[in-house]
Amino acid sequence: xxxxxxxxxxxxxxxxxxxxxxxxxxxxxxxxxxxxxxxxxxxxxxxxxxxxxxxxxxxxxxxxxxxxxxxxxxxxxxxxxxxxxxxxxxxxxxxxxxxxxxxxxxxxxxxxxxxxxxxxxxxxxxxxxxxxxxxxxxxxxxxxxxxxxxxxxxxxxxxxxxxxxxxxxxxxxxxxxxxxxxxxxxxxxxxxxxxxxxxxxxxxxxxxxxxxxxxxxxxxxxxxxxxxxxxxxxxxxxxxxxxxxxxxxxxxxxxxxxxxxxxxxxxxxxxxxxxxxxx
Amino acid sequence: xxxxxxxxxxxxxxxxxxxxxxxxxxxxxxxxxxxxxxxxxxxxxxxxxxxxxxxxxxxxxxxxxxxxxxxxxxxxxxxxxxxxxxxxxxxxxxxxxxxxxxxxxxxxxxxxxxxxxxxxxxxxxxxxxxxxxxxxxxxxxxxxxxxxxxxxxxxxxxxxxxxxxxxxxxxxxxxxxxxxxxxxxxxxxxxxxxxxxxxxxxxxxxxxxxxxxxxxxxxxxxxxxxxxxxxxxxxxxxxxxxxxxxxxxxxxxxxxxxxxxxxxxxxxxxxxxxxxxxxxxxxxxxxxxxxx
Ligand SMILES: Nc1ncnc2c1ncn2[C@@H]1O[C@H](COP(=O)(O)OP(=O)(O)OP(=O)(O)O)[C@@H](O)[C@H]1O
Ligand SMILES: Nc1ncnc2c1ncn2[C@@H]1O[C@H](COP(=O)(O)OP(=O)(O)OP(=O)(O)O)[C@@H](O)[C@H]1O
Ligand SMILES: [Mg+2]
Ligand SMILES: [Mg+2]
Numbered sequence: 001x002x003x004x005x006x007x008x009x010x011x012x013x014x015x016x017x018x019x020x021x022x023x024x025x026x027x028x029x030x031x032x033x034x035x036x037x038x039x040x041x042x043x044x045x046x047x048x049x050x051x052x053x054x055x056x057x058x059x060x061x062x063x064x065x066x067x068x069x070x071x072x073x074x075x076x077x078x079x080x081x082x083x084x085x086x087x088x089x090x091x092x093x094x095x096x097x098x099x100x101x102x103x104x105x106x107x108x109x110x111x112x113x114x115x116x117x118x119x120x121x122x123x124x125x126x127x128x129x130x131x132x133x134x135x136x137x138x139x140x141x142x143x144x145x146x147x148x149x150x151x152x153x154x155x156x157x158x159x160x161x162x163x164x165x166x167x168x169x170x171x172x173x174x175x176x177x178x179x180x181x182x183x184x185x186x187x188x189x190x191x192x193x194x195x196x197x198x199x200x201x202x203x204x205x206x207x208x209x210x211x212x213x214x215x216x217x218x219x220x221x222x223x224x225x226x227x228x229x230x231x232x233x234x235x236x237x238x239x240x241x242x243x244x245x246x247x248x249x250x251x252x253x254x255x256x257x258x259x260x261x262x263x264x265x266x267x268x269x270x271x272x273x274x275x276x277x278x279x
Numbered sequence: 280x281x282x283x284x285x286x287x288x289x290x291x292x293x294x295x296x297x298x299x300x301x302x303x304x305x306x307x308x309x310x311x312x313x314x315x316x317x318x319x320x321x322x323x324x325x326x327x328x329x330x331x332x333x334x335x336x337x338x339x340x341x342x343x344x345x346x347x348x349x350x351x352x353x354x355x356x357x358x359x360x361x362x363x364x365x366x367x368x369x370x371x372x373x374x375x376x377x378x379x380x381x382x383x384x385x386x387x388x389x390x391x392x393x394x395x396x397x398x399x400x401x402x403x404x405x406x407x408x409x410x411x412x413x414x415x416x417x418x419x420x421x422x423x424x425x426x427x428x429x430x431x432x433x434x435x436x437x438x439x440x441x442x443x444x445x446x447x448x449x450x451x452x453x454x455x456x457x458x459x460x461x462x463x464x465x466x467x468x469x470x471x472x473x474x475x476x477x478x479x480x481x482x483x484x485x486x487x488x489x490x491x492x493x494x495x496x497x498x499x500x501x502x503x504x505x506x507x508x509x510x511x512x513x514x515x516x517x518x519x520x521x522x523x524x525x526x527x528x529x530x531x532x533x534x535x536x537x538x539x540x541x542x543x544x545x546x547x548x549x550x551x552x553x554x555x556x557x558x559x560x561x562x563x564x565x566x567x568x569x570x571x
Contacts, residue, residue, distance in 0.1 A: 063463050063464075063465055063466075064433075064434065064435075064462075064463040064466070065433075167320060167321065168320055169320075195460075196320070197319045197320045197490035198319075198490055198491065198492070198531065198534045198535050198536070199319050199530075199531065199534045199547065199548045200319070200320065201534070201536070201545065202534040202545040202546060202547040202548070203547045203548075205545055206545075206547050224463040224464060225463075225464055225536075226464075226538060227536035227537070227538045227544075228536050228545070229538075230538050230541045231536070231541060231544070231545045254538055264465060265464060265465065266538065267468075268464040268465045268467065268468040269464055269493070269536075269538060270467075270468070270471070270491065270493035270494050270496065270497050271493050271496070271537055271538075271539060272492040272493045272495075272496050272520060272532060272535045272537065273493075273496055273520060274496045274497075274516050274517060274520055276496070276497075279468075279472075279497050
């Protein structure tokens with residue numbers, strides 16, 4: 001149904017929630033910064049076209065430094081792109097100022113790789129989930145904390161725990177609970193299972209997959225590891241040096257990868273099989 | 280072949296609550312052999328590696344059992360002799376390449392210090408050896424890397440430096456604690472091949488700590504599965520991947536991602552399996568307490 005590169009031609013009938021056209025992102029190159037004056041800009045993301053249909057999950061993969069996080073941050077308008085456009089639910093947000101962005105901000109949330117540094121160690125789980133809701137003026141906060149914990153499969157009693165009293169997988173589920181409590185439509189998950197052991201990885205991915213179905217979430221899931229993508233993504237985009245080398249339905253990309261770089265990423269995954277070829 | 284390292288009935292407790300974190304652990308490793316230690320976070324994998332290398336945190340105390348390294352029982356040695364023996368025969372490839380290197384020192388002394396301080400080499404000899412090793416781990420410009428600070432190197436480069444540094448003094452035993460967990464998959468593949476290559480060339484005995492059964496299948500000959508500081512299964516790699524015998528091992532294998540077989544992969548470990556293995560550990564604890 002889709003080309004091996006370029007955005008899918010016919011996003012689902014439900015409509016596109018997040019879309020980018022000819023997106024370029026440049027960042028200051030600190031290594032080349034003169035002693036006085038500004039660092040020159042260096043292009044990190046080149047001509048990205050993408051469409052994420054409402055209720056679908058897009059995987060963004062690539063090696064370290066390929067630009068995955070930079071692309072994700074641009075989609076959430078945490079960075080202003082150098083060129084191209086970004087639309088959220090039909091609204092062009094490419095150049096919106098912070099005031100105009102505010103109503104959109106709650107509708108798109110981010111979950112980070114390292115839950116230990118993104119959760120305040122001095123706040124209890126309940127407060128960690130409540131803080132952003134308070135900031136956005138939510139009511140019934142108490143009930144919403146319980147709902148969020150229920151959704152990620154943590155006991156309500158965990159409200160009174162501190163982050164260091166949780167395992168890595170549990171902390172990551174608190175990060176998810178905090179994001180979904182704001183009832184966002186779009187979530188960007190950046191390497192959220194990379195630091196976890198395999199059983200916690202499986203648990204967190206299952207929770208996330210369940211929430212996509214239950215809450216009708218739209219998700220962009222960033223990972224350097226293709227092996228966790230197939231479980232939850234509908235489509236996958238492979239990035240190399242800031243450009244798309246492959247973009248299509250997840251089964252097609254796994255079963256018949258077109259780009260040499262995609263095959264290289266697949267071959268590098270150590271399968272639990274002593275006989276695996278090319279190792 | 281003979282066992283280079285034998286650990287017998289090793290138990291360790293937290294000094295505070297006297298809870299066991301290692302529960303009567305026994306295994307041995309021959310020269311040139313790689314043993315994988317697998318288990319979920321907190322199972323005690325790193326603790327075993329630290330016990331062998333004599334670097335347990337002060338909160339942990341060994342209460343019984345033996346660690347025999349190259350024929351000598353570490354528990355009965357004077358601390359200074361023990362340090363010397365471990366320094367001369369064993370080395371660690373640590374979990375986190377960023378915190379394992381001193382950020383404010385250049386790479387050269389971080390590789391050569393062990394050779395100079397523990398083995399009494401001259402600085403010049405140590406430098407030659409370090410350059411040789413950086414070549415062995417396929418670093419293109421070893422002179423430049425020796426003069427660099429850690430933050431000037433990528434994650435993959437830093438991990439190569441640590442591998443070079445671990446093999447510098449020709450150790451007979453290497454403890455590799457999750458040496459590739461922080462790396463992306465293509466770099467991980469290079470580093471695993473490198474470790475396997477060095478280990479085979481130098482016939483090093485190795486303890487390889489990881490939570491990833493995919494990685495175990497690539498570098499180990501045998502593996503032990505840990506739960507709550509207790510070994511629940513010991514097997515050869517071919518036997519294990521043909522079909523693990525313990526229900527908990529089977530669950531770990533089913534949780535391991537396999538893009539070639541998505542339905543049999545990333546299955547969360549069932550609560551009932553956890554309860555059963557926890558009960559098994561508790562029963563063994565009960566028996567152990569009675570026997571004492
Ligand atoms: N703030 C910044 N200033 C300058 N360059 C940056 C900045 N952040 C990232 N880069 C560079 O942009 C490129 C892409 O980085 P990015 O973090 O997006 O990659 P990534 O694919 O997320 O990698 P990883 O898997 O390691 O997280 C890299 O070369 C990086 O060095
Ligand atoms: N310094 C310490 N003081 C007290 N308890 C500790 C300390 N370090 C570890 N522990 C506890 O000892 C147990 C074993 O920890 P260990 O670090 O060996 O786990 P691991 O299997 O290596 O896990 P991971 O995969 O997360 O590295 C855990 O329950 C842990 O909480
Ligand atoms: Mg990133
Ligand atoms: Mg560990």
